[in-house]
Amino acid sequence: MSEKELSVVGKPLPKIDAYEKAVGKARYTVDLNLPGMLHAKILRSPYAHARILKIDTSKAERLPGVKAVLSHKEARIILGDEAVLDDKVRYVGDKVAAVAATSEEAAEEALELIEVKYEVLPAVFDPEEAMKPEAPIIHPDVPLVKGKGNLRDPVFDYGVGDVEKGFKEADYVFENRYTTQRQAHCCLEPDVGIASWDPSGKLTYWTSVQGAFIVRGILARGLNMPENMIRVIVPPVGGGFGAKYGRLEDVLCALLAKKTGRPVKLECSREEEFVTTRVRSYSVFWTKTGVKKDGTFTARYVRAIIDMGAYAYGIYMAQRAGAWLITPYSCPNCRYEGYAVYTNTPSSGAFRGFSSVPIHFALESEINRIAEELGIDPLEFRMKNRRKTGEINPYNNVPIDAKGFDECMVKGAERIGWRRKRGRREKVEGVKRRGVGMAISVHFAPALHPDMLVPGVAEINVNADGTIHLLIGVTDIGQGINTTCAQIAAEELGVRLEDVTVSNIDTDVNPWGWLVAASSTLMQTGGAVRAAAAKVKKQLFEHAAKMLEVPPEELEAKDRRIYVKKESERGIEISDVIRQAGAPSISPYFVDAKAAYTFGAKATYTVPMYIPPWGAQFAEIEVDTETGQVKVLRLVAAHDVGKAINVSIVEGQIEGSLQNSIGYALTEELMLDKTTGQVLNPDFLDYKILHTTDMPKIDVILVETNSPAGVFGAKGVGEMGHIPTAAAIADAVYDAVGVRIKELPLTPEKILKALRER
Amino acid sequence: MRKFFRPREYFKPETLEEALNLLAKYGESARPIAGGTDLLVKKPPEVEYLIDIASLPLDYIKNDGEYLKIGSLSTFHSIETSSLFKEGAYRILAESAHDFGQATVKNMATIGGNVCSAVPSADFPPVLMVLDAKAKIVSLAGERIVSMEEFFAGVRKTVLRSDELLVEFQIPKPPPHTGAAFYKLGRTSVDIALVNAAARITLRSDGVCEDARIALGAVAPTPIRAKGAEKLLRKKEIDEALVEEASQTASEETKPISDVRSSAEYRKEMSKVLVKRVLQKSLKRAKGE
Known part of the structure; x- marks a missing residue:
């Protein structure tokens, strides 16, 4: 790096596409229309688990305007454990058939004319139930752990030292169970693609996606075509958050275009967007922690049960979540077991803070609890146990660079007024109580895993x-x-x-x-x-x-x-x-x-080494002890960003993550009917995201440690703000009213119940 | 849910008479549309014809001294910002409009639509009920006045006949020493009510409660008056214990359901909390505090 003063990097410059987006002139995939283009719709399963015995598309095909109908008879193309269209459905909303027609109305009408005879199969909606030997098997053809129902093989089991020895050395052993809910991405632009074939046999596909080349690969494999015959074009994208990394619907759209010889647009409705775009998984964490009286860890164990839903896109979460047990704190004995389980529910997959967000809620909440029970301030507890620069991270056997970690905690604590406010149970307006809470975060930087390098x-x-x-x-x-x-x-x-x-x-x-x-x-x-x-x-x-x-x-x-x-x-x-x-x-x-x-x-x-991004967040909240409602008053987010190339963008990424994660903490949950597996709230009326009027005061503190791994010293910041929020808010609720909620989201009903049981 | 709602025919009458003629002609298969924020989201299966009443001269708010009159096409936004609702008991109209939700919807949704949709969780009905509002309803056959209390017949059902149009709300001038309050409990600041409650208290000059009205939404198939609770308060000097007792009674008068938004138990419990809060606030306001 030259020693000259920076003149463009490090400045809070407006985004180069800000104007067109701000005035509504940016043209997203969803805005595009090609001459002669058809509209596609997908018939989706009303059953959580069923075999298709018979499917008759003839009436639909005869409807005026309908140009093609596809079923598993023509499109049983299997990639991984999912088919483009299968003769079996595995969740309510699974793909059954698809129609391309001259208008969306005609396509919708045609769906109602497709006659399907199902053999309804027993279904299972809870991952712990699904691991029982008697559970109905959802994927008989994939590797499963024998005698464990739908538990996908392998179980991820790794760590360092010997936890049993560590528990014996402990003065106290704490055990707990935490659960986190399904969260939907809520991209403003729904999943959408437009496929068009040219006479040479080349496919052009416009789509709203986070990985154009990944989609090209999916299309090439699904259509059995060479990659040079597929061109993927990505117009401006209306949000991704992990939802948009290519789907078999892309192949379906291309097949419809091929069959009709016309361009075809396949666009998710909002309801489909909620149900079919691979949500953040429902997860269960069993934690067991051994500590000395002075707060030193002797052993940490987590069993994570990750509900993959119908297809295995969430398996990486079970594989990798252990990184966040092992990386941030020093402990000689750690063991992580990750279980990836199929259920008859919407598939889970990538979502901002992938693998990190749910387990951080469990681990950071448990640390707050243990600190409290030992009579140690949670901030001090973390300062004592956090990794120090130069220590070997047993997760990847690489020396850790913890520069910035302390600074995030110290500066964040100072900004929220930690020492002044913690433990006060401040009373306001009679029935309201205020509290502060904290949690830390660490996440991927690409070099953590060889396959991400x-x-x-x-x-x-x-x-x-x-x-x-x-x-x-x-x-x-x-x-x-x-x-x-x-x-x-x-x-x-x-x-x-x-x-x-x-x-x-x-x-x-x-x-x-x-x-x-x-x-x-x-x-x-x-x-x-x-x-x-x-x-x-x-x-x-x-x-x-x-x-x-x-x-x-x-x-x-x-x-x-x-x-x-x-x-x-x-x-x-x-x-x-x-x-x-x-x-x-x-x-x-x-x-x-x-x-x-x-x-x-x-x-x-290629990023040369893993240098983690570190962060600490502090929440100040108010609990209405009569309604159970939590109001977040202030969030302080201190993050080691290495170097902010564009201060406005970095702050925007953190603020956006906070909006997303306060919702995760308090109101967002994709709910399922416990007997049918149907999503109960696939709309913004009942899937509650936060509005601008719900947002608290936010203080973003950028800690710049100049990472040797990143360009101009930068670290990745897109996900960090999402990771610690829920645990920090839950801790603040404890500080305010003395109850710890272990199941996200922190709904008023859960809080009132806990207050009564206290 | 089907994405498309294409009516067989769409009318935009310019006069009330024209609108009433269309309603009379198409009956059950027609529906008046104003802001469209309810109707376009969830089309009743029988509706084939839309009669857009937006051009009718029903967007007004006026006070003739005896009655406050609100045209049924008044939007949440115009009610929220009207200078007539800055103080006194009427202010709960503006306060409930404020809590309603997003600005974009407030600009479109109308008070007439909010009431006529008869969704149990709607925010205006409890407010109008405690303010003793009456609806002016017209048809080719003439005009009738129905009190808000008699207006609702069930979930999404009212006493309106298919040839009738609700054109105006008439709210009598509240007596002196009257205070009113509204409280809505939602999951976020932009939500339909899990429970909402409104109260109006009128005090005699000696501080004794002359009249009390309490109404709740989202806790029964229609918005309800908590008449048992009201009775407890009338002709008494209201203290904290009485507020508590009345709130408990009001809560017992509710018949909530469990759904994706809330459990019935929570709604019942919150009915008590909300009634307590609106009573406390109404009392304060009646006393001029």
């Missing part, structure tokens, strides 16, 4: 006038990665932000990119952007050096100009460097042509 790729092309085209392989889903990457390119090249154009993804054009996931996007792709920009800068400096008659290493670039470091008045405009590199010609066209292919580069970047 995928390179970021970026390509920079330089125009003759000195403006830049930046191509990256990851999607801007609203998190602002295009802006952040443009800032990085502009900084490194010495141009202005408005000189850089970042195109949305077209897999025929953009370099490869992984999912927008695991808080990895900036660290991977941002690193590649800087590397590509550095290569281009080198090319420019070589030409400029000749023109300025100095060695290239004496040059610097800033604000569209290359100049001699020690004599800043001696310089040249970047556009002049480019133009003069072109072959002299009487025609400007030829000059530009030469210039345009002289400068440009592609680069990759």
Whole structure:
């Protein structure tokens, strides 16, 4: 890194697409319509578990406007444990058949004309029930643990030391059970795709997704096609949060388009969005903790039961959640057991804070409880047990870098007034009580797992006038990665932000990119952007050096100009460097042509090491002891972000996470009918997200520790704000009224019940 | 749920007479539509014709000294912001409109729609009931006045005939030393009520309760008056113990159900809490505190 002062990076610049989005002019996939386009609808199962004995689509096919109907007879294409359309359904809402018609109305009407004869099978909706040997088996063909019902093989079992020995050494052993609920992503733009085949047999697919190349892979496997015959285009995306990483509905849409020879749009209704887009799992955590009187851990054990629902997209959660048991605190004996279980419920999958959010609620709540019972302040307890820099993290056997962890806790505590407010049971307005609570967070940075160590790729092309085209392989889903990457390119090249154009993804054009996931996007792709920009800068400096008659290493670039470091008045405009590199010609066209292919580069970047993002959050809340309602008054979120490339974007990511996670703590829950498995609240009337008027005062504290693993010192921050919130709020409820709620969400009824039982 | 609601025909009458003619002609298969925030979300199966009454001159709020008159097309927004509801018992109209929800819906939804939809959790009905409001209902056959208490017949059912239109709410001037309050319990600040409650208390000059009215929503198939509780309060000097007793009685008068929003037990318990709160506040306001 050059020692020059940063002029674009680190600034709170507006997002480059802010205007079009703010005025409602951005065109999302859902806004696109192609000439001759058909509309598709999916017939979904009314039963939680059933075999399709007979399906007759003839009446539907005869309805005017209907151009194609598909059932499992034509589309039983299996990827993993799910088929595009199957002869068996595994949850209420599972795909049964699909229709493409000239209008959405006709497609909807056609669904009602499809005649299906089901053999209804016994179903199971609770993962602990589903692990019993007598439970109905949902996937007989996948590896299951013998005698354990629907428990998917393998059970994830790992750790360090010997927990049994650790429990023997303990002065106290604490046990508990926590549960967390299903949470829906609630993307404003529902899942949507438009498939169109051209006469050469090539498929173009427009979609709202977090990983264009992942979707291309799904389409290639599902359609049995080479990847070069599939082009995925991603217009602006109306929210992802983990919901949009490719689905078999994509294959279904392409099949309908192929069968009809016309473009087909398949768009989720809001109800389908709630039920079918792979929610955050219902999870159960059994915890057992051994501690010495002074609060030193001797052993920590967790058994996590992850409800995968009907299909195994949530299996990684069971695999990885143990990282958050082992990574943040020192303890010689840790053991994690992760159980991934099928049930006849909507599938679970990725969601902001994947694997981290539910287990943090359990573990951080338990730490608050243990600290309280030992008579130690929860903040002190954490300071005592938290990992120190240089300790080996037994999870991945790599030395830990805990810089920033203390600072998050100390600064956050100070801001909320921890020492002044904790333990006061402050009374207000007669029946209301106030309290403060805390929790910490740690999450992925891509290098934690070898399979997440995928390179970021970026390509920079330089125009003759000195403006830049930046191509990256990851999607801007609203998190602002295009802006952040443009800032990085502009900084490194010495141009202005408005000189850089970042195109949305077209897999025929953009370099490869992984999912927008695991808080990895900036660290991977941002690193590649800087590397590509550095290569281009080198090319420019070589030409400029000749023109300025100095060695290239004496040059610097800033604000569209290359100049001699020690004599800043001696310089040249970047556009002049480019133009003069072109072959002299009487025609400007030829000059530009030469210039345009002289400068440009592609680069990759792989995050070299796991340096965790750390965070601590503090909540101040008020409980109405008569209604049980919790009002969050203030949230302090202190996060080690390494370096904020764009302060506004980083703060926005944390604030958005808080909105999402206060809802998780208090009101959001996808509810199922316990006898039918049907989702009871697939709409915003009864799935309660927080509105602006529900938001508390928020203090975001950015701790900048300059990570050696991330571009310009940055760490991934997209998910961190979601992780500690629920535990901090639950702890604040305890501080206010003396009850600990162990089942999310913290509904008024649960709080009143606990108050009565106290 | 089907996404599309295409009526067989859609009318937009310019005059009341035209609207009443259409209602008379199409009967049960027609429905007047104003803001559309209820009707377009959940179409009653029998509805084939929509009669858009938005052009009728029914968007007004006026006070003729004896009665406050609210045209049925008045929106939540105009009620929330009207200068006529800044003080006195009438203010609970503005307060309940304020608590109703998002600005976008407040701009569209009307008081007439809120009442005529007859959803048990609606916010205006308990308010109108404690204010002793009457509905002016017209049809080609003439005009009738129905008190709010007699207006509701069940979940999404009212005494309105299919050829009738509710055009105005008439609210008598509250006596002096009257205070009123409204309280809505929702899961977030933008929600339909789990329970809502309104009260109005009128005191004599010696402080004794002359009249008390209590109404609750979302705790029975229709909004209800808690008449037993009211009776306890009338002609008595209201103290804390009496408020407690009346709240308990009101809660016992409810018949709530359990659903995805709340359990029946919680609704019953909250009925007591809410009635207590609206009584306390009404009393304070009646005393001019």
